[in-house]
Amino acid sequence: MSVTEAQRPEVATGMSAGAGALLSVDGLKLDLRDESGWVRVLDDVSFQIRPRETLGVVGESGCGKSMTALSIMQLLPPRYARTEGRIQFGDRDLLTLSRRQMSRIRGRNISMIFQEPMSALDPVFTVGAQIVETVLCHFKVSRREAEERAIDALDSVGIAAPREIAQLYPMSLSGGMRQRVMIAMALVCEPELLIADEPTTALDVTIQAQIMDLLLKLSQQKGTAIMFITHNLALVSQNCDRMITMYGGQVIEGGPVADVLATPRHPYTTGLLHSVPEAGRARGTLNAIPGRVPSLRAMPPGCRFEPRCPHAAPVCRQPVGIEQTGDRQIRCHRWQELTQQQAVSQ
Amino acid sequence: MTTQASNAVDVQNMTVTFGRSRTLVRAVDGVSFTVAPGEIFGIIGESGSGKSTLGRAAVGMITPSGGEVRHGDVDPFALNRKALNVHRRKYQIIAQDPNAAFNPRMTILESVMEPMYIAGIGNRAERRARALEMLDTVALSPELSNRYPHELSGGQKQRANIARALVLDPEVLVCDEVVAALDVSIQADMLNLFWKLQQDFNLTYLFISHDLNVVSHISDRVAVMYFGKIMEIGPAEAVMNRPLHPYSEALRSAEPEIIADQAKARERIILQGEIPSALNPPSGCRFHTRCPRAADRCSTDEPVQRELVPGRFVACHFAEEMLARFAEGGAAMRRETVS
Numbered sequence: 036m037s038v039t040e041a042q043r044p045e046v047a048t049g050m051s052a053g054a055g056a057l058l059s060v061d062g063l064k065l066d067l068r069d070e071s072g073w074v075r076v077l078d079d080v081s082f083q084i085r086p087r088e089t090l091g092v093v094g095e096s097g098c099g100k101s102m103t104a105l106s107i108m109q110l111l112p113p114r115y116a117r118t119e120g121r122i123q124f125g126d127r128d129l130l131t132l133s134r135r136q137m138s139r140i141r142g143r144n145i146s147m148i149f150q151e152p153m154s155a156l157d158p159v160f161t162v163g164a165q166i167v168e169t170v171l172c173h174f175k176v177s178r179r180e181a182e183e184r185a186i187d188a189l190d191s192v193g194i195a196a197p198r199e200i201a202q203l204y205p206m207s208l209s210g211g212m213r214q215r216v217m218i219a220m221a222l223v224c225e226p227e228l229l230i231a232d233e234p235t236t237a238l239d240v241t242i243q244a245q246i247m248d249l250l251l252k253l254s255q256q257k258g259t260a261i262m263f264i265t266h267n268l269a270l271v272s273q274n275c276d277r278m279i280t281m282y283g284g285q286v287i288e289g290g291p292v293a294d295v296l297a298t299p300r301h302p303y304t305t306g307l308l309h310s311v312p313e314a315g316r317a318r319g320t321l322n323a324i325p326g327r328v329p330s331l332r333a334m335p336p337g338c339r340f341e342p343r344c345p346h347a348a349p350v351c352r353q354p355v356g357i358e359q360t361g362d363r364q365i366r367c368h369r370w371q372e373l374t375q376q377q378a379v380s381q
Numbered sequence: 382m383t384t385q386a387s388n389a390v391d392v393q394n395m396t397v398t399f400g401r402s403r404t405l406v407r408a409v410d411g412v413s414f415t416v417a418p419g420e421i422f423g424i425i426g427e428s429g430s431g432k433s434t435l436g437r438a439a440v441g442m443i444t445p446s447g448g449e450v451r452h453g454d455v456d457p458f459a460l461n462r463k464a465l466n467v468h469r470r471k472y473q474i475i476a477q478d479p480n481a482a483f484n485p486r487m488t489i490l491e492s493v494m495e496p497m498y499i500a501g502i503g504n505r506a507e508r509r510a511r512a513l514e515m516l517d518t519v520a521l522s523p524e525l526s527n528r529y530p531h532e533l534s535g536g537q538k539q540r541a542n543i544a545r546a547l548v549l550d551p552e553v554l555v556c557d558e559v560v561a562a563l564d565v566s567i568q569a570d571m572l573n574l575f576w577k578l579q580q581d582f583n584l585t586y587l588f589i590s591h592d593l594n595v596v597s598h599i600s601d602r603v604a605v606m607y608f609g610k611i612m613e614i615g616p617a618e619a620v621m622n623r624p625l626h627p628y629s630e631a632l633r634s635a636e637p638e639i640i641a642d643q644a645k646a647r648e649r650i651i652l653q654g655e656i657p658s659a660l661n662p663p664s665g666c667r668f669h670t671r672c673p674r675a676a677d678r679c680s681t682d683e684p685v686q687r688e689l690v691p692g693r694f695v696a697c698h699f700a701e702e703m704l705a706r707f708a709e710g711g712a713a714m715r716r717e718t719v720s
Contacts, residue, residue, distance in 0.1 A: 242655065270637045310569035313598070322569070
């Protein structure tokens with residue numbers, strides 16, 4: 036099921052975005068509209084994904100993780116969503132593409148899997164038919180060839196009897212099997228980038244371990260980069276090369292996973308790390324982060340974490356930009372000071 | 382554990398079935414355990430393992446089809462309906478989804494007052510005062526009490542849910558996946574609250590969750606369930622760090638851990654396959670179809686649950702071998718397993 040170079044569109048080859056990045060998001064802003072008007076959901080989101088790497092995106096509900104993914108995929112309805120900034124994929128800015136150009140990339144060069152596979156699979160078609168459709172959308176191959184590729188794809192995600200399973204409807208599959216089908220569908224066209232939005236959150240831990248193992252194995256085999264969205268820091272620590280932390284619609288920290296987790300610089304990242312109970316550790320009170328995420332319509336003008344931050348100072352009420360030092364990013368007025376005092380390290 | 386009569390919950394050989402004949406499902410199959418007053422007893426298991434059914438039957442919400450349940454000296458299923466309703470005030474349940482637990486057309490305060498109204502306790506003013514007191518106990522600000530459920534965040538709703546369980550002054554709380562739907566920072570806050578309430582009111586918890594980290598963080602002892610049976614019971618710390626059942630070991634291994642240094646990552650056990658169909662349970666040990674240690678006898682002989690070390694009960698043919706691996710730390714383990 037190999038894809039020849041001739042079939043690969045130019046997006047993959049002509050690499051112009053900064054320092055060999057596969058995807059480069061630059062100053063992304065997103066506004067959404069509801070009854071009471073427009074509200075800013077993402078504000079100045081910038082990050083890069085390099086070819087073949089796994090980038091973890093962590094943060095709590097409402098921090099903008101999924102909205103970032105949907106903006107990249109251009110899956111938000113234009114009437115209710117407005118984007119600014121650049122999303123450079125290969126040599127194209129995805130935000131400038133027409134719907135038709137974008138639909139050629141979607142599923143072929145960038146694909147996505149979701150938390151709840153049942154809502155992403157169509158209940159009235161067999162899973163085989165849905166994978167075949169994906170193949171026929173992007174390749175000029177016969178239906179028979181497409182069917183063979185679909186079977187191969189199901190086989191590659193560890194489904195024992197792919198021919199039989201291909202003829203089943205999504206409702207007759209378990210949660211873990213549905214997620215395997217979603218992965219097969221997302222990877223059948225061998226995309227350069229896979230966006231996985233909480234792919235294991237709805238699954239039991241033993242099945243979660245199977246699915247993560249499978250995702251990593253396949254991405255290594257096929258050289259697919261993964262943008263892995265999760266609220267689970269432990270999964271990121273075990274499976275990702277680099278990570279970014281998001282809060283209130285902004286990226287607040289980023290860098291290689293080992294560095295960020297060993298020496299977090301943002302008080303919010305530290306807070307997240309301390310909130311997680313760990314099996315087999317001493318019991319007692321957990322260090323919860325006080326307060327809650329401010330509403331999108333009432334974001335503090337300065338640092339967005341300032342009202343909840345244990346290290347807040349008057350300077351924190353001033354707006355703060357993201358700073359790049361070496362291979363790490365940090366959005367905090369006081370990070371140098373705090374790092375020196377070892378106030379935010381583990 | 383102390384003498385039988387003083388146990389808050391004493392379950393012996395309990396079976397709960399659903400359906401009949403060809404579609405008969407044994408959701409809980411011959412389970413025994415005791416929970417002492419003031420103890421936090423964790424129940425861990427994957428979806429479909431029967432942990433919620435076990436929790437419900439243990440407090441008398443579902444009638445078991447076999448076995449015995451005792452609450453102190455009381456057999457709840459021997460009580461008539463009226464007496465059972467009174468008895469049940471002491472045994473409350475908090476469910477995972479607070480949205481489903483609240484009437485969308487009642488304010489939070491009204492919902493929290495309702496159990497007392499149903500139980501016929503106090504007059505309206507007294508009920509109101511008690512409800513406000515409990516909302517304060519769970520640290521929900523008073524201005525939220527006149528809001529409707531949809532105006533509250535998930536964490537706030539769960540607090541109100543806890544307040545509602547507390548107004549009847551219960552002794553035992555079944556907490557069924559109470560933090561599963563919450564973000565980590567809120568979850569940490571909520572676990573701290575459960576911890577504090579237990580100490581302030583000397584509550585007994587049956588703490589049910591699929592999340593190993595959560596259960597073992599809060600519990601004194603834990604039971605690991607698989608497919609309607611208890612695989613292992615023991616002190617939380619011991620079961621987590623020195624599991625004696627291959628299933629506990631696999632669960633522990635599958636649970637992701639934050640490791641800054643990836644070179645230190647443990648060798649992981651990834652279980653193959655999924656939980657089998659409840660209509661067609663495997664013969665012998667129910668875990669043998671997925672067990673990395675399974676031998677021939679596992680598919681024919683069902684292992685008997687036995688006490689390997691004081692306080693640690695295991696149902697596995699290889700439990701002794703599992704124990705032998707921890708032999709070097711054996712002396713230390715014997716000391717800490719006596720609860």
